[in-house]
Amino acid sequence: MISDDQDGPDETDGGPATKHNPVQELTEVRPLLAEQDERLVGLIDIAERLQEITGWDRDQLLDNIGCDERNPSELADDPAKIQRCESFLATLLDAAARVEGQGSRRGVVKRCARLSKAETVDVDGLVAALSHGKVSALEYFELGEIASGERVARVAAGIALAAQQIGPSPYDGLPTVHLSLPRIDIYVGKERGLLGERTAANIAAHIKGCKACETAVETRRQALLNSN
């Protein structure tokens, strides 16, 4: 799968899903945890689904979202914290499930978790930042534009300045093209399959409703035809 996520693998990225079976690993600890406190079952369930789509084991998931909590019994004593963690993981799951491919899903989880590290962003703030705007961060993710999604979410959360707030730019007043050039070129080229079926369908649907992106795609299509 092709995404614009430039985050290379790091030591907590984990290997391919075949090396670990995170779901199995968690299944082993699950009866223990559930016995310990059934209030954690919902939280564990969401964590398992996140592990499944990212291919991370439990510690890798917690490392990558910057969670230092490893003691479930301490967590179980704080219902409000359980609720916050559950909402947070559910938000990450919803965002990550919108992209295709393990690498892209990991990228979305890491970027959303990074966003939530800002002092001013609680879980509700994260949800609001991800869904804010004419084309929201979540919609950018669906187009495969993960870095752009994070950027609009950071602006929406008030932790980054919008381009027009930074200073005059040659793009001021021009309609926004939401697709990056490399993705447009893949979309109009022979390698469209690299985008993932669902992402390609999302792009097709977006173009129908977005004149700027439609024009950009048609321009590149013509350029490609002329070069052949």
Ligand SMILES: [Zn+2]
């Ligand atoms: Zn567009």
